Amino acid sequence: YKWTDSNIEPCVNHNVRILVHGTDESQSSFNYPHTINAASHENIATSGYRPKMPKDVQIEDLYSEQIEVSWTPAKCASLYDVTYQKVTGGKTISKQVEASQGNSIILSEGLDP
Numbered sequence: 001y002k003w004t005d006s007n008i009e010p011c012v013n014h015n016v017r018i019l020v021h022g023t024d025e026s027q028s029s030f031n032y033p034h035t036i037n038a039a040s041h042e043n044i045a046t047s048g049y050r051p052k053m054p055k056d057v058q059i060e061d062l063y064s065e066q067i068e069v070s071w072t073p074a075k076c077a078s079l080y081d082v083t084y085q086k087v088t089g090g091k092t093i094s095k096q097v098e099a100s101q102g103n104s105i106i107l108s109e110g111l112d113p
Helices: 041-047
Strands: 017-021 027-031 055-063 066-072 079-084 093-098 104-107
Touching (some): 093 104
Antiparallel strands (some): 066 104
16 A cells, blocks of 8 residues: 655655544554655655645835835745746846745835825
């Protein structure tokens, strides 16, 4: 048998317990005796895995021509891409933030006072 759980983050270690329920309402469990180590950043990058979207994105007006965009980090993300454009159209601007550098960015390029 092969069991696959596609709803886990590959960047963290995992311990596995399998529970089997009988038709008579009995239950047995098996604890896999070894920790399954997290995949390396290189393996995650080449696997095609895509982290979940960050949550709680907030935008705060700092000054007349600056805003701060912040978010709750997503597990396994190594880079965040913040792309924006005026509502009326025009140039699309994209900025990247390494996950190791934090979970916010101050933007000023392309903003009107």
